[in-house]
Amino acid sequence: MAVASDVPKESFRLSMLIYDTRYRSITIQLFVLVLFALFLAWLLNNTAVNLATRGKEFNFGFLWQRAGYDIGQQLIPYTNDSTHFRALLVGLMNTLVVAILGCVLATILGVIVGVLRLSKNWLVSRLMTVYVEMFRNIPLLLWILLSYVILSETTPQPRDFRVTDEMAAAGEAPAATMMLWDTVAVTNRGTNIPSPLFDRGLGSLDIGFMTLNLTTLAYLAVIFGSIWVNHRILTAARTQQETTGDRPVTWWKSVLVLLGPVIALSVALGLHMEVPALTGFNFQGGILVAHSFTALVIALALYTAAFIAEIVRSGILAISRGQSEAAFALGLRPGRTMNLIILPQALRVIIPPLISQYLNLTKNTSLGIAVSYLDLRGTLGGITLNQTGRELECMLLMMLIYLTISLIISALMNLYNTSVQIKAR
Amino acid sequence: MNKSVFLGVVAATTMVAGVASAQATLEAVKARGELICGSNTGLTGFGAPDASGNWVGFDVDLCRAVAAAIFGDPTKVKFVPTTGETRFTALQSGEVDVLVRNSTWTVSRDSELALDFVAVNYYDGQGFMVKKDLGVSSAKELDGATVCIQTGTTTELNLADFFKQNNISYQPVTVADDSEAQRQYLAGACDAYTTDASGLAASRATMPDAENHIILPEIISKEPLGPVVRHGDNNWGDIVRWTYYALLIAEEKGITKANIEEVATSSTDEEVKRLLGVSGEMGAKLGLDNAAFKNAIAAVGNYGEIFSANIGEGTAINLARGLNALWTQGGLQYAPAFR
Numbered sequence: 061m062a063v064a065s066d067v068p069k070e071s072f073r074l075s076m077l078i079y080d081t082r083y084r085s086i087t088i089q090l091f092v093l094v095l096f097a098l099f100l101a102w103l104l105n106n107t108a109v110n111l112a113t114r115g116k117e118f119n120f121g122f123l124w125q126r127a128g129y130d131i132g133q134q135l136i137p138y139t140n141d142s143t144h145f146r147a148l149l150v151g152l153m154n155t156l157v158v159a160i161l162g163c164v165l166a167t168i169l170g171v172i173v174g175v176l177r178l179s180k181n182w183l184v185s186r187l188m189t190v191y192v193e194m195f196r197n198i199p200l201l202l203w204i205l206l207s208y209v210i211l212s213e214t215t216p217q218p219r220d221f222r223v224t225d226e227m228a229a230a231g232e233a234p235a236a237t238m239m240l241w242d243t244v245a246v247t248n249r250g251t252n253i254p255s256p257l258f259d260r261g262l263g264s265l266d267i268g269f270m271t272l273n274l275t276t277l278a279y280l281a282v283i284f285g286s287i288w289v290n291h292r293i294l295t296a297a298r299t300q301q302e303t304t305g306d307r308p309v310t311w312w313k314s315v316l317v318l319l320g321p322v323i324a325l326s327v328a329l330g331l332h333m334e335v336p337a338l339t340g341f342n343f344q345g346g347i348l349v350a351h352s353f354t355a356l357v358i359a360l361a362l363y364t365a366a367f368i369a370e371i372v373r374s375g376i377l378a379i380s381r382g383q384s385e386a387a388f389a390l391g392l393r394p395g396r397t398m399n400l401i402i403l404p405q406a407l408r409v410i411i412p413p414l415i416s417q418y419l420n421l422t423k424n425t426s427l428g429i430a431v432s433y434l435d436l437r438g439t440l441g442g443i444t445l446n447q448t449g450r451e452l453e454c455m456l457l458m459m460l461i462y463l464t465i466s467l468i469i470s471a472l473m474n475l476y477n478t479s480v481q482i483k484a485r
Numbered sequence: 486m487n488k489s490v491f492l493g494v495v496a497a498t499t500m501v502a503g504v505a506s507a508q509a510t511l512e513a514v515k516a517r518g519e520l521i522c523g524s525n526t527g528l529t530g531f532g533a534p535d536a537s538g539n540w541v542g543f544d545v546d547l548c549r550a551v552a553a554a555i556f557g558d559p560t561k562v563k564f565v566p567t568t569g570e571t572r573f574t575a576l577q578s579g580e581v582d583v584l585v586r587n588s589t590w591t592v593s594r595d596s597e598l599a600l601d602f603v604a605v606n607y608y609d610g611q612g613f614m615v616k617k618d619l620g621v622s623s624a625k626e627l628d629g630a631t632v633c634i635q636t637g638t639t640t641e642l643n644l645a646d647f648f649k650q651n652n653i654s655y656q657p658v659t660v661a662d663d664s665e666a667q668r669q670y671l672a673g674a675c676d677a678y679t680t681d682a683s684g685l686a687a688s689r690a691t692m693p694d695a696e697n698h699i700i701l702p703e704i705i706s707k708e709p710l711g712p713v714v715r716h717g718d719n720n721w722g723d724i725v726r727w728t729y730y731a732l733l734i735a736e737e738k739g740i741t742k743a744n745i746e747e748v749a750t751s752s753t754d755e756e757v758k759r760l761l762g763v764s765g766e767m768g769a770k771l772g773l774d775n776a777a778f779k780n781a782i783a784a785v786g787n788y789g790e791i792f793s794a795n796i797g798e799g800t801a802i803n804l805a806r807g808l809n810a811l812w813t814q815g816g817l818q819y820a821p822a823f824r
Contacts, residue, residue, distance in 0.1 A: 113717070116599060128642045130657045140645035217673040248674055249631055249656075341619075341630040341676045342656065432659045438636075443659070446570055446637035449598040 122448040129443050131434050133350055144444045151439030158356055159422040165361035166421060170368025177373050195366035201427055203363055208355035208431040215248045221338050243335050245343050250350040252336035252343040259330025282321045289317045352433040364421045371413045375406035407480045415473040419466050510582055510721035511772050519561045522548035523581035526566040526662050530687045530795050530802040531587055540564045543795040544585040546785040547606060547712060553784035554728045554777040568662050569637035573598050576715060583725050584713040587681060589639045599716040603726035606711050608808035608817050610704035611640050612682035617697050624703040628653035633666045633675035640680050643706040663688060681708045683804060690801035724771050730820035731778035734760055735787035737811055742786040760823050
């Protein structure tokens with residue numbers, strides 16, 4: 061009887077790496093990986109060779125040298141005797157304040173516009189469409205420049221506010237006057253607003269790398285305390301409503317808890333406002349909000365709000381009509397339906413794309429260089445880079461910082477996203 | 486992932502910087518057939534395109550002289566506009582061969598930035614310009630003023646020092662270039678504009694109401710401006726340096742664009758003969774033609790001619806020779822011996 065011979069035992073041949081589907085994908089991946097590694101090695105080598113030819117070394121020691129230049133807007137104390145690192149921090153704060161303010165304004169405006177765009181009122185919805193399409197389709201840089209030019213060209217020079225002796229004698233009014241009971245002056249350089257001053261401030265505490273302003277800390281503590289107590293009051297009211305069906309009146313308690321302690325603290329510390337006054341070339345005293353800052357925040361907020369509006373609109377449209385019909389059937393008014401039924405569900409759709417809008421806005425703050433706003437790009441990536449000639453170090457550091465900020469925003473927003481997702485029980 | 490992000494960053498940075506050529510600059514320029522000169526983005530009198538798009542100016546003429554020395558033709562030069570911020574990177578990365586753009590010679594630029602300043606073609610100092618109706622007659626009266634300042638310049642640092650030393654305050658408005666500074670200054674967004682005094686004079690010349698602006702008497706710094714080359718190619722530095730000195734010697738010896746042919750044939754002065762390539766091998770020692778410096782002078786004229794044609798008295802900019810007179814006339818312009 062003839063026995064069928066065994067299938068010859070398969071031995072590994074080199075060609076199998078390409079023709080055998082079991083190995084092929086591994087081969088390709090390995091090949092690409094090696095190519096990529098070679099590419100990186102070439103780049104690193106190129107960098108090293110080029111740095112060596114130019115006699116440059118790679119180190120960050122320059123950050124601790126004296127900066128020597130001045131910065132217009134500084135949220136933390138800085139003089140030209142401070143280090144480049146301090147200038148970096150000042151720039152970073154300037155970047156963050158624009159980013160945070162921009163995100164908040166863009167969200168508020170975006171949600172309102174997005175909801176209004178779905179309005180049954182023909183005029184309102186068309187106006188919102190015009191706004192969204194205008195801002196979405198024109199480059200951000202142009203909006204920044206436009207707001208800056210409008211702010212600086214349509215406002216009076218500081219000297220227009222001056223009342224000379226002759227003018228006083230002739231009873232003439234100056235060309236420009238301050239607004240809001242003579243407390244705010246808008247000049248072609250910026251907006252001068254009053255600043256809070258304390259007769260009996262708490263001073264500040266030096267903790268090595270930075271100084272803490274104790275007055276600010278006291279205010280923060282009091283405000284958070286008030287909010288917490290208010291939260292307790294509302295929770296108690298809700299519990300009572302759920303058990304007895306009777307909701308106690310809480311508004312006067314809330315007002316008292318929220319405002320009382322802050323007012324008491326202000327009186328205790330002797331809070332008063334320092335009003336800007338024209339002396340010499342500029343208004344002195346108070347706080348100067350430069351037009352570069354205002355223009356940047358306005359343009360960023362308006363531009364990003366147009367995108368957020370579209371995200372909100374798509375989020376609302378994603379909720380089935382049955383939801384609002386059910387709400388109407390229960391007798392809820394349209395406003396309540398939107399706030400209680402539609403928006404909470406729409407949030408699940410809105411949050412993920414909203415994160416990338418926040419990231420965009422944050423990165424777009426670097427366009428502030430166009431209106432001479434000294435943010436991180438202007439200090440570290442601009443003047444410091446130029447004065448020290450450390451392009452590679454400054455650029456890498458700047459990229460690392462923007463990357464870190466973006467990742468932090470992503471992480472926080474992802475946390476929030478998880479909290480609004482439907483909890484499957 | 487994070488690692489690859491980092492490396493990608495390095496990659497991007499390096500690729501932009503490009504490969505600095507180890508090849509000698511002169512060979513590269515000759516092979517290319519034209520000189521690439523880093524210029525101002527537009528500073529009337531020093532370096533700016535005229536109505537028909539040709540670059541003209543005091544700094545531009547030095548570039549043309551170098552081109553004439555290398556090729557015998559002053560038109561074989563391309564001008565690349567650079568801002569205060571981009572100029573040194575453009576030079577370091579090999580994008581331009583030589584930078585002639587009101588750049589101040591400082592020790593940190595010489596050392597840290599690995600550049601070589603080969604000569605000083607204009608001795609300058611930082612000044613302030615204000616509107617006449619501001620009623621200011623001295624920079625020390627500028628307490629509390631808003632000052633426009635070009636970023637990436639030495640003037641930024643001098644300004645901070647000046648106000649600190651005089652114990653007065655100011656609000657800086659940092660702008661990218663001269664035209665933006667002028668716009669802000671004219672719009673009244675700043676009370677004063679500060680840069681090199683020559684730059685102020687040049688800016689004022691282009692303003693519609695030039696007579697309403699004054700340059701304050703204080704000169705708060707030394708700003709020796711001159712051509713810059715990359716550190717390491719000494720021969721190239723020598724070519725730029727000696728082309729410049731040739732223009733100075735020409736003025737000293739009375740050689741002009743008009744009389745150069747006549748002087749070349751008739752002169753008995755040995756230094757003049759060496760300069761014009763009639764005797765000796767001076768050009769060849771630098772890797773150029775022996776008539777290189779003659780060509781340079783014939784193309785743009787001597788230093789005095791360049792000065793008076795572009796920025797001197799009678800032009801819109803109307804600068805006196807002052808420190809920039811020849812040493813024989815009490816100035817600082819002095820060329821080493823041509824032998």
